[in-house]
Amino acid sequence: MIFNEEYETLPREALEALQLKRLKQVVQRVYHTVGFYRRAFDEAGVQPDDIRTLDDLRRLPFTAKQDLQANYPFGLFAVPMSSIVRLHASSGTTGRATVVGYTQRDIDTWSELMARCLVAAGLTKNDILHNAYAYGLFTGGLGIHYGAERMGASVIPMSGGNTKRQLMILQDFGPTALCCTPSYALNLAEEGKVLGIDMRALRLRVGIFGAEPWSEKMRAEIENALGITALNIYGLSEIMGPGVSMECQEGRNGMHIFEDHFLVETINPDTGEVLLPGEKGEMVFTTIMKEAFPLIRFRTRDISRLLLEPCRCGRTLLRMDRITGRSDDMLIIRGVNVFPSQIEAVLTGIEGLEPHYQLIVERTGNLDTLEIQVEVSERLFSNADEVKVLQNMERRIVNDIKEFLGISARVKLVEPKSLRRFEGKASRVQDRRQL
Ligand code: ADP
Ligand code: ZN
DSSP: OTTHHHHOOHHHHHHHHHHHHHHHHHHHHHHHHHHHHHHHHHHHHHOOGGGGGGGGGGGOBBHHHHHHHHTTTTTTTTSGGOOOEHHHHHHSSSSSOOEEOOOOHHHHHHHHHHHHHHHHTTTOOOOEEOOOSSSSSSHHHHHHHHHHHHHEEEOOOSSSSHHHHHHHHHHTTTOOOEEEHHHHHHHHHHHHHHOOOOOOGSSSSSSEEEOOOHHHHHHHHHHHHHSSEEEEEETTTTTTEEEEOOOOOOOOOEEOOOTTEEEEEETTTTTTOOOOTTTTTEEEESSSOOOOSOOOEEEEEEEEOOEOOOOOOOOOSSSOOOOOOEOOOEEETTTEEEEEEHHHHHTSSSSTTEEEEEEEEETTEEEEEEEEEEEHHHHHHTTTSHHHHHHHHHHHHHHHHHHOOOOEEEEEOOOOOSSOSSHHHHHHHEEOOOO
């Protein structure tokens, strides 16, 4: 089934004509309503009227996450606050947070695109959807929730955490579909098994998983453990939230991008050069329908490639492959986006620590773990005849990391000068996860 048959199966020429019309409009609009874009276009020597073909898109400057940070919190909004009906923010309360706003029409659009995703996964009004994405500032929970209501499934607004309760609801309410991160799906399966629940015998038949990288191996594990079809969904708060692209149950290979709303390019992350369709690189999106927070050529830092073969589902929308990496150092730990620089900012704010640290990320069972090793100062170290001093310090760091970044970490204080020093670019992260 296709939720919006007309727009999801447009012949390419019609789609491109629509894209061009919408692109011209959004470029005019941001130039006249967002100071940042007016300056950026002027600097790049390009005016809205210069956009005559879709290829002219590449004459426009990129927008980077740093531009959002520099205009924190609302500086890039293209409408007055009176037109905004919803705000979300991506993780990271210190410096790196990205704030996004929606008009009522944006919420309607998002709901429709999420409805398209759920229908692509084979859901109908008869399905019950267990939504274990976190509700709150994070876009996952509410994004999926509105999409489910839009297409008519019965949504259970579980949100994240409290696994035992989730397992009880999975048994008692008999949901047929599950939404969460892929690692949490495995975690649910694992905990269920421990409690003696036959997870394959639940009514679940399909899962929609995203917000963090995963692999075909994990897909097979999840499908096997839960007895379901597992599909990939992609999105990011800057562009909208979940629902930028979604796998269909017929294809199960690559996520259809809703190109009537988002223009996609693949670039070389080092040079910014636009690559040929199908070449692997950084995905760049331009929103052509968003009102409150339009983004021109937003660099996602996500590495993937476009899949050009037509899909058997009948959608004409291009697909993108799994995300295979990032062109920056962002980590996703239990679904939360974390930059090493954020951790560094917390550490350097604490007296008695040295700016030498190492981050070790692992996946134990199905849960991501983060260990922070950090050197203490000579002074603290020599005064620390009492173990208590060091223990208190560890506890303080754990609390601050939890409070500022929203993640749980293990902290290990180490002797001064014991961590590796770097001559070139420091590589402080060891990501040992094998997905
Ligand atoms: P979300 O709510 O989608 O997690 P965020 O803005 O917090 O939104 O995080 C977006 C980032 O999450 C993306 O840039 C990407 O790195 C990652 N992500 C989202 N979906 C997927 C997916 N299906 N596979 C891999 N990474 C994903
Ligand atoms: Zn398809």
